[in-house]
Amino acid sequence: DAGITQSPRHKVTETGTPVTLRCHQTENHRYMYWYRQDPGHGLRLIHYSYGVKDTDKGEVSDGYSVSRSKTEDFLLTLESATSSQTSVYFCAIKGGRAENTIYFGEGSWLTVV
Amino acid sequence: DQQVKQNSPSLSVQEGRISILNCDYTNSMFDYFLWYKKYPAEGPTFLISISSIKDKNEDGRFTVFLNKSAKHLSLHIVPSQPGDSAVYFCAAGSNQFYFGTGTSLTVIP
Numbered sequence: 001d002a003g004i005t006q007s008p009r010h011k012v013t014e015t016g017t018p019v020t021l022r023c024h025q026t027e028n029h030r031y032m033y034w035y036r037q038d039p040g041h042g043l044r045l046i047h048y049s050y051g052v053k054d055t056d057k058g059e060v061s062d063g064y065s066v067s068r069s070k071t072e073d074f075l076l077t078l079e080s081a082t083s084s085q086t087s088v089y090f091c092a093i094k095g096g097r098a099e100n101t102i103y104f105g106e107g108s109w110l111t112v113v
Numbered sequence: 114d115q116q117v118k119q120n121s122p123s124l125s126v127q128e129g130r131i132s133i134l135n136c137d138y139t140n141s142m143f144d145y146f147l148w149y150k151k152y153p154a155e156g157p158t159f160l161i162s163i164s165s166i167k168d169k170n171e172d173g174r175f176t177v178f179l180n181k182s183a184k185h186l187s188l189h190i191v192p193s194q195p196g197d198s199a200v201y202f203c204a205a206g207s208n209q210f211y212f213g214t215g216t217s218l219t220v221i222p
Contacts, residue, residue, distance in 0.1 A: 031208060033210070040214060042212045042213055042214035043212035045209060045210070045212075048209060056209075100145045101162050102147070102159075102204075104156035104157045106155065106156045107155070
């Protein structure tokens with residue numbers, strides 16, 4: 001358990017609406033990540049953060065924005081949700097039991113209808 | 114273009130035998146290589162890692178081998194158990210980590 005909490009765990013939303021997923025960590029890790037998992041694509045990095053207000057794009061960042069105003073919270077926002085953003089979203093942190101290793105939260109299932 | 118590839122979508126092995134899962138990467142600058150196990154409806158669980166300065170790391174039944182010249186790593190599970198049946202992902206990176214598409218392992222009792 002890496003002390004990661006994702007919310008909401010499940011959400012159904014309509015196309016065109018904004019959606020924010022929250023990742024909360026309790027262990028003061030510097031690096032936080034958002035991934036999405038889709039069949040045939042594995043886990044793909046959306047955005048990551050290396051400190052408060054320090055973020056960078058990953059492999060599939062189009063249509064997503066992130067914010068990190070506190071060490072413990074990393075927010076992922078879909079400004080205008082599309083059906084192609086239906087996916088499972090995983091937050092992760094770097095550190096913990098094994099150095100230079102990332103640990104995942106339990107996932108947020110998002111369906112855009 | 115994918116930086117980390119797992120070319121075998123699935124693998125079946127008999128209980129007690131060795132499972133070998135393979136992974137290839139393209140970026141020689143990656144410092145760390147990781148393996149994860151994933152069950153449906155759960156987050157990936159870290160299994161074992163290796164840094165680029167090593168060529169082997171063992172943890173119980175799990176051993177990871179790294180061949181930097183071939184840009185290839187493999188995960189060996191010995192002996193395989195039915196509870197090992199899951200999807201296995203390899204990952205590589207330093208601060209950004211890139212994942213393969215996964216290999217579904219089935220261990221047959």
